[in-house]
Amino acid sequence: MFIPVAGNHSISRVSANIFLPQSLIKPEDVFDKINQKKALSEYQKKGLISSKTINLHNDGLHISSDEIFGFVFEEFNEIGSSVNVLKIENINDKSKSQISFETRDYTNWMNFKERFFRNIDSLANVYPFYVEAMSLNYIDEFIWQSDEKIPVSSIFNQDAELMNSNFIQSHNGTLVIISQSEHNPKEKFREEKTEILFNNDVKRVIINHIYAIKLEDFKGYDKSFLEELFNEAHSKNIELLDKIFTSEIKKNINLH
Incomplete structure (x- = not known):
């Protein structure tokens, strides 16, 4: 069975980062x-x-x-x-x-x-200080508690756009997806990186998700403004997990 590393959720580590131009x-x-x-x-x-x-x-x-x-x-x-x-x-x-x-x-x-x-x-x-950019990084982990091979289709939604048959059928698999917004000096630049992997040798499933936003110009520290950006990044993480996990896994980690 799949065991979320934190018991009632699967998050092993979260890091929030603020990048300063000075x-x-x-x-x-x-x-x-x-x-x-x-x-x-x-x-x-x-x-x-x-x-x-x-x-x-x-x-x-x-x-x-x-x-x-x-x-x-x-x-x-x-x-x-x-x-x-x-x-x-x-x-x-x-x-x-x-x-x-x-x-x-x-x-x-x-x-x-x-x-x-x-x-x-x-x-x-x-x-x-001034702010140039921010990022939020979630790492979710599951332990596969069995001597059998990891049933990948039991944890990942095979119909999700990010998934493919080669990944699902692998003994050990890793998917890396990077998406970026268009560069426009008058708008915020966004980059999202997702790494999804499972490993039968160590019996682990890991999802590493990073969402970053670079401002169009430097801005003095403003809690309310930054909070909006971090809320956006958090929502993107929830959106990702909602797409890639099966209903049973989402229920086990209290995603909603």
Whole structure:
């Protein structure tokens, strides 16, 4: 039988990301301000993210001192497992930065969204920022608890447009679908990436869905505006699962 990894739903991990057009000039200063204000106090572990650079020369090598490019906050449950991670770091050769919140303890969309924006509000009060793009990533997983082959047609709707016979009849199968909107500088750009896979060797079925929106212009942090974008991305995930799963699976994971 198919066992959703989270019991009453199949979501193993969710991450929400905000992409900033500016870099963190001095991450350690922002990190210190957050701690001084005692913000984000629900996280037990806090630290700076750094890296070393190794340069090779004819006469040997040189290891540079630590370069700080961000900071991370991590929350653990009562048995010591990591459940929530908030990370702010420079990307793209330090020309831009990214805020990401990931949870392995997803309950429902309203709770996730409330926690995410509470954290983002705390950060914005210390470090005002502009937004260039956002993305939402859902990973759904099922364990096939049997020595028999995974009955692919029992979990996936064979009539769904995304499915094909080669995938359904495979021993191990992976489908990757990427769709993009037309590039128009006066409109938001949207990209959706879906990876659907099953593996009989490890008895797993995984759906990895990413929905991203790039703004037509940079915009200062606005909770209501961003919430609309994340709601759109969440709805696209529900729409995908509704199309690809059989009625029985949708009932088992309380999709509706």
